[in-house]
Amino acid sequence: MKNRSLVSIDDFSTEEILKILHLTAEFEKEPIQKLLEGKVIATLFFEPSTRTRLSFESAISRLGGKIVGFSDASSTSVSKGETLNDTIRTVSNYCDLIVMRHPIEGSARFASEISSVPIINAGDGANQHPSQTLLDLYSIKKTQGRLEDLNIFLVGDLKYGRTVHSLMMAMSHWNATFNFISPEELKMPEEYKIYLDNAGLKYYEHTDFTDIISKADIIYMTRVQRERFSDPIEYEKVKNVYVLRNSMLKNTKASMRILHPLPRVNEIHIDVDANPKAYYFEQALNGVYTRQAILCSLLGIK
Amino acid sequence: MKEGIIMKEPKQLSVSAIQNGTVIDHVPANNLFKVIQILGLDRIDNQITFGTNLESKKLGRKAIIKISGIYFEDEDINRIALVAPAAKLNIIKDYEVVEKRVVEVPDHITGIAKCMNPKCITNFEAVTTKFKVVSKKNVALKCHYCEKITTQENLQII
Numbered sequence: 001m002k003n004r005s006l007v008s009i010d011d012f013s014t015e016e017i018l019k020i021l022h023l024t025a026e027f028e029k030e031p032i033q034k035l036l037e038g039k040v041i042a043t044l045f046f047e048p049s050t051r052t053r054l055s056f057e058s059a060i061s062r063l064g065g066k067i068v069g070f071s072d073a074s075s076t077s078v079s080k081g082e083t084l085n086d087t088i089r090t091v092s093n094y095c096d097l098i099v100m101r102h103p104i105e106g107s108a109r110f111a112s113e114i115s116s117v118p119i120i121n122a123g124d125g126a127n128q129h130p131s132q133t134l135l136d137l138y139s140i141k142k143t144q145g146r147l148e149d150l151n152i153f154l155v156g157d158l159k160y161g162r163t164v165h166s167l168m169m170a171m172s173h174w175n176a177t178f179n180f181i182s183p184e185e186l187k188m189p190e191e192y193k194i195y196l197d198n199a200g201l202k203y204y205e206h207t208d209f210t211d212i213i214s215k216a217d218i219i220y221m222t223r224v225q226r227e228r229f230s231d232p233i234e235y236e237k238v239k240n241v242y243v244l245r246n247s248m249l250k251n252t253k254a255s256m257r258i259l260h261p262l263p264r265v266n267e268i269h270i271d272v273d274a275n276p277k278a279y280y281f282e283q284a285l286n287g288v289y290t291r292q293a294i295l296c297s298l299l300g301i302k
Numbered sequence: 303m304k305e306g307i308i309m310k311e312p313k314q315l316s317v318s319a320i321q322n323g324t325v326i327d328h329v330p331a332n333n334l335f336k337v338i339q340i341l342g343l344d345r346i347d348n349q350i351t352f353g354t355n356l357e358s359k360k361l362g363r364k365a366i367i368k369i370s371g372i373y374f375e376d377e378d379i380n381r382i383a384l385v386a387p388a389a390k391l392n393i394i395k396d397y398e399v400v401e402k403r404v405v406e407v408p409d410h411i412t413g414i415a416k417c418m419n420p421k422c423i424t425n426f427e428a429v430t431t432k433f434k435v436v437s438k439k440n441v442a443l444k445c446h447y448c449e450k451i452t453t454q455e456n457l458q459i460i
Contacts, residue, residue: 008449083427106423106447125421127448191451 002300005112005119009130009166014173017137023293023302024138024286031289035301036065042095043069044087045122046078046102051262052122052131055284056099059291068094085114092116097299118298126162132261133166135290139283140171140218143257147174151215155181156222156242156267158188163261164222165192172196178203179212183238185229208241214251219244221260221280223267246271259283318351323370325392326382331355333385334365336459340381340414341374348372360388376406381414383407384441385459407438415443418456422448431460 001016012020027033041060045053053071060067070076078087084107091098092115100108101122108121108128123129141147152171154164158180168178169192178196180188180203187205196203206212213219224242229235243266244258257279260268264280272278296302329337334354338344349370358364373393382389383405393401411433417424424431424447433443433452441454 084423085427103421104423104426105419105421105450106417106445109447110423110427110429125448127450 001297003118004298005108005115005121006130006294006298007108007112007119007121007124008128009133009170011130017134017170017173020134020290020293020297021138021141023297024134024289025142026302027289027292028286031062031292033062033292034064035296036060036063036299039065039097039299040095041065041067041295042091042098042100043067043071043122044091044098044100044102045069045071046073046084046100046107048072049101049123051284052101052129055287056120056122056131056291059288059295062288063292063295065295069099084111088115088119097295120294120298123162126160128166129162130166131287131291131294132163133170134294135283135287136163136167136220136259136261137170138290139257139259139279139286142286143279144217144255147171149175149177150217151177151179153179153181153209153213153216153219154188154222155209155219155244156224157186157228158182158222159186160228161222164188164220167220168192169195172199172201176201179209179216180205181207181209181242183207183224183234183242185234186224207238210248213248214253216252216256219252219256219258221258221264221267223265243267243269244272245269246275249275249277252277318368319397320349320351320368320370320394321397323348323368323372323394324374325394326367326369326386327364327390327392328358328361328388329365329367329382329386330361330388331363331365333459334367336385337365337367337382337389340385340459341378343367343369346372376403377408379403380406380408381411384411384415384457387441407435407441409435411435411443414459415452416458416460417445417448417450418452418458419445419448419450422450424448 043053043056057067088111097118099120099122103125105125105127108119108124112119121128144150158164221244226235256277258277260280262280262284331354343350352367354365355363389405391403392399413430417431422445423429432446436442436444443452
């Protein structure tokens with residue numbers, strides 16, 4: 001994987017994904033390894049994303065690398081009208097790898113074609129965010145002991161949720177069964193269902209999950225946002241249906257775990273946090289190890 | 303000058319035959335200039351004649367292009383498939399049609415089409431568009447950059 005970029009989860013074969021997950025486990029055992037000593041990593045955040053940036057910067061710091069970059073494009077030459085082309089060609093002279101987040105879709109693919117150093121896409125608009133998908137896969141594998149034959153519940157905004165689309169595509173390599181739980185307005189788009197049909201995978205659609213929750217191996221929660229609804233009354237009707245509460249978890253499997261890409265607003269009630277099935281904060285910690293693994297793979301260090 | 307003398311013999315649109323070259327027939331009339339642009343016919347010195355708004359049972363109004371001294375590779379001619387899917391090519395040698403060909407939508411398209419996603423990088427910076435053709439019948443193009451699908455109805459030629 002040396003000198004490759006990571007733009008989309010599809011850029012990695014299943015073997016390569018498994019290699020990253022294996023490396024992630026190594027970093028979890030031994031997070032402080034000075035493998036990036038003498039390396040400079042640029043973190044270019046053309047739009048703010050505190051959580052993702054801190055996770056990457058923590059991963060780089062634990063590996064002993066130095067960070068250059070910005071967390072908000074308004075204080076940079078971009079605000080003077082510099083093109084992405086010029087920014088990337090310039091910054092790739094200053095560093096060994098670029099982590100970038102940009103609001104324009106396809107920007108990371110374009111950057112990877114003009115950059116002399118590898119690019120990690122830390123989110124390009126509504127398109128891809130592959131390090132999130134890899135950390136989700138790691139969290140699933142770690143908590144379930146396997147990736148094969150799991151029943152994955154995807155809950156909330158399945159129409160616009162980039163995270164759930166990428167996770168669903170990735171999990172389709174391991175014979176997953178999917179349960180989609182969403183309001184009518186935010187259903188899984190047709191193109192993804194066609195993809196699953198072609199892959200011969202089972203999926204079920206629901207508007208409420210209380211009756212079927214006992215089947216879940218993983219419940220992946222996302223936020224149902226008010227601004228996604230054309231009719232505010234529809235939002236008022238459904239907003240409480242997609243809130244996970246501790247009382248709903250009684251009949252769930254002992255091994256079941258709840259994931260969430262964070263930030264959470266109210267879709268998981270805080271009374272769930274104390275339940276051992278709540279895994280979202282550990283999931284965020286796994287993100288640091290996963291990013292250590294990605295950085296070292298792309299730089300050819302591991 | 304007396305009127306009528308000029309019109310004595312009814313005039314007909316005639317596009318002269320070519321000795322060697324290619325005739326592209328069944329081009330939708332409204333896409334004639336797009337075909338010319340895609341094939342770069344506006345930038346070559348060969349003799350070219352074209353007729354447009356000709357009657358056609360199939361297309362309503364069609365256009366025809368005759369290019370002297372040029373034979374196209376499949377790869378090049380297939381680039382017009384997005385705007386002239388029913389185009390037929392007659393390969394002319396010594397005034398005779400020696401071969402007839404149809405165009406086929408290629409697997410990949412570079413340039414030519416615009417990505418319909420207003421948030422795609424190709425609509426912000428000087429990036430040549432690139433698509434994978436995911437459906438040929440009802441043309442659907444998947445953008446190499448933003449990964450969104452542009453369908454036939456939304457297809458715009460650059």
